[in-house]
Amino acid sequence: MLMAEPVATDDAPAAGSKSQQAYGAVKQRIVDGAYPPGHRLVLAAIAQDLGVSVVPVREAIRRLEAEGLVTFQRNVGATVAGIDPTEYLYTMQTLSLVEGAATALSAPLIDAEVLDRAAAVNEEMRACLQDFDPLRFTRLNQDFHAILFERCPNPHILDLVHRGWNRLASLRSSTFRFVPERARDSVEEHAHLLSLMADGADADTIERFARLHRSATLDAYLTHFSATEAATDADPDAAHDHG
Amino acid sequence: MLMAEPVATDDAPAAGSKSQQAYGAVKQRIVDGAYPPGHRLVLAAIAQDLGVSVVPVREAIRRLEAEGLVTFQRNVGATVAGIDPTEYLYTMQTLSLVEGAATALSAPLIDAEVLDRAAAVNEEMRACLQDFDPLRFTRLNQDFHAILFERCPNPHILDLVHRGWNRLASLRSSTFRFVPERARDSVEEHAHLLSLMADGADADTIERFARLHRSATLDAYLTHFSATEAATDADPDAAHDHG
DNA sequence: GAGTACGAAATCGTATACGAAGAGTAGGCA
DNA sequence: TGCCTACTCTTCGTATACGATTTCGTACTC
Structure with missing residues (x-):
C-alpha cells in the first residue's frame, strides 16, 4: 500500500542498492520492535550484520534520521527515536x-x-x-x-x-x-x-x-x-x- | 590539500562537520543561482572545489535531495531541481x-x-x-x-x-x-x-x-x-x- | 570517601581506492 | 543513408583504512 519498494519478494527488501537494502532492513527492525526505542545503532555492528560496509549503513541511518525514526548526534551515534x-x-x-x-x-x-x-x-x-x-x-x-x-x-x-x-x-x-x-x-x-x-x-x-x-x-x-x-x-x- | 579551518569568518556556513559544510555550500549556490536549475552536480567536481572528499559531498547531496532541492537518479547523479x-x-x-x-x-x-x-x-x-x-x-x-x-x-x-x-x-x-x-x-x-x-x-x-x-x-x-x-x-x- | 585527571577503548568522520553501471561515440552492417 | 552494436569514458556505489572525537574505566589526590 504505502510501500515504496519497487518489488518486495516476501520479507527481504531486496533493493537495488545496498544503501536501500540497509535502509529497508533497519527501518523494518525499528518498526518490528527488534530495535526498541532508545536502542543505540552502531554503524559497524549493523554493517557486519547486514554483510555490507559501513558506508551504505551510514547513509541509511541518515535517511531514517531525516524521517524522524532515529535521532542522531555528531560523533556519538544514532539511537532509535523515543516514543515521547x-x-x-x-x-x-x-x-x-x-x-x-x-x-x-x-x-x-x-x-x-x-x-x-x-x-x-x-x-x-x-x-x-x-x-x-x-x-x-x-x-x-x-x-x-x-x-x-x-x-x-x-x-x-x-x-x-x-x-x-x-x-x-x-x-x-x-x-x-x-x-x-x-x-x-x-x-x-x-x-x-x-x-x-x-x-x-x-x-x-x-x-x-x-x-x-x-x-x-x-x-x-x-x-x-x-x-x-x-x-x-x-x-x-x-x-x-x-x- | 587546502584545509578549510573549522572556524569560518562570516558568510561561510561554519559547520562543524564537512558534510554540513558541503551541505551549506551547495545549498547556498543553488539558492544564489550559481548552480542553475538543471545543472548537473558531479560529486568529484564539488568535492575538489570545496577541498573535501566525495563522501561528505555525497551526504550533502542526499540531504538536499530529501529537501527536494535536487533530484537524484541512481548511478546517474544529481541535478538541481527544475523550476517546473x-x-x-x-x-x-x-x-x-x-x-x-x-x-x-x-x-x-x-x-x-x-x-x-x-x-x-x-x-x-x-x-x-x-x-x-x-x-x-x-x-x-x-x-x-x-x-x-x-x-x-x-x-x-x-x-x-x-x-x-x-x-x-x-x-x-x-x-x-x-x-x-x-x-x-x-x-x-x-x-x-x-x-x-x-x-x-x-x-x-x-x-x-x-x-x-x-x-x-x-x-x-x-x-x-x-x-x-x-x-x-x-x-x-x-x-x-x-x- | 569523593572528586578529578589521565589513559584506553569504542565509535564516528573522512580520505582514498577500486569495481560497476549508464551515457556517449564510433564503427559496421543492412 | 539509417540503424544497431561494441567500446570507452565518465560518474556513481561501496569497501577498506586511518585520523578525530567521545566516553568510560581506573588510579591518584584532597
Whole structure:
C-alpha cells in the first residue's frame, strides 16, 4: 500500500542498492520492535550484520534520521527515536492536517469503484470490532485511509502523509490499543466520510471532516493518557513499550 | 590539500562537520543561482572545489535531495531541481496548507510586541510598493510571515513550513516578479491578518485566511502564466531562467 | 570517601581506492 | 543513408583504512 519498494519478494527488501537494502532492513527492525526505542545503532555492528560496509549503513541511518525514526548526534551515534507522547501528539496533529488536505484533494478523483473498496475495508473493520485486535484494526485503518488519500494529485502533500504514517508506525503507539472504545466511533465516521464523498461534498467539507476524524482519535488518546498518568503517577512511559 | 579551518569568518556556513559544510555550500549556490536549475552536480567536481572528499559531498547531496532541492537518479547523479511551473504550484499549495496551520497555531502565542514587529515589516513592504523591487519585496514578505508562524508549537509543522520556503527560494520563482499587481493586495491582506490576530480571532478563521492569502498569490501566478503561455505559445520555460 | 585527571577503548568522520553501471561515440552492417 | 552494436569514458556505489572525537574505566589526590 504505502510501500515504496519497487518489488518486495516476501520479507527481504531486496533493493537495488545496498544503501536501500540497509535502509529497508533497519527501518523494518525499528518498526518490528527488534530495535526498541532508545536502542543505540552502531554503524559497524549493523554493517557486519547486514554483510555490507559501513558506508551504505551510514547513509541509511541518515535517511531514517531525516524521517524522524532515529535521532542522531555528531560523533556519538544514532539511537532509535523515543516514543515521547508529545511526539505522538505532534505527529498526529501534523497528520490530521496533511491527511485531511490529501483526502479532500483526492475526493474529486475518486470513483465508485474506489469508494466500494474503501467501504469493504470499513466493513472488515466493523467485523473486527468483536473479538477486537488492535493491531489488525490499526492496519485496516491505515488501508482505509490510504485508499482515500492515495489519489491526491499533489505529490508533496502525499509524501507528507506517507511520512506521517511512517512515523506513526515507528512510534508503535496505536490509539486503538489504549482506547478500544474509539474504534467503534471511528468506523462510523469512516462511513460518514464515504457518504460525503459519494454525495460529492465540496473539498472544504471533506477536509474538515477528515481532519476532525483524526483529531478525535488524538483526543481520545490524550484524555485516556492524561487520566492514566494522573492515576498511576509513576513510570509514565510504561504504557508504550509493551509491544 | 587546502584545509578549510573549522572556524569560518562570516558568510561561510561554519559547520562543524564537512558534510554540513558541503551541505551549506551547495545549498547556498543553488539558492544564489550559481548552480542553475538543471545543472548537473558531479560529486568529484564539488568535492575538489570545496577541498573535501566525495563522501561528505555525497551526504550533502542526499540531504538536499530529501529537501527536494535536487533530484537524484541512481548511478546517474544529481541535478538541481527544475523550476517546473507545476512544481511551483505544488509547493505553493503545500505551503498554503502548512503555513496556514502554523500561523493559526502560533496566533495564541503572539503578543502585541510581535504584532508590532510584523506590522513594521508590512509597512516596509507598503513603502516598497513605489519604486518596486521584487527581490526586496519577496524577502520582506518572507520576514513578515516568518514572524507570524515562527511560534508554532508543533515542530513538525514548523519544519514543513521552513522546507516549503526553502524550496521556494531554490525555485527562485517569485510571483511578485511576474505579477507586481499582486503586491498591493498582498500588503492589504497582511494588514487584515494582523487585525484578525489582534482581535483574537479563532484559529480556524486565521488558518482559513492565511491559506487564502497564499492561494491568492498562487492564483495570480497561475492566471498570469496561463495568459503568457497562451500568448507566446513557444518556449514555455523562458520566463523562468532569467534569474 | 569523593572528586578529578589521565589513559584506553569504542565509535564516528573522512580520505582514498577500486569495481560497476549508464551515457556517449564510433564503427559496421543492412 | 539509417540503424544497431561494441567500446570507452565518465560518474556513481561501496569497501577498506586511518585520523578525530567521545566516553568510560581506573588510579591518584584532597
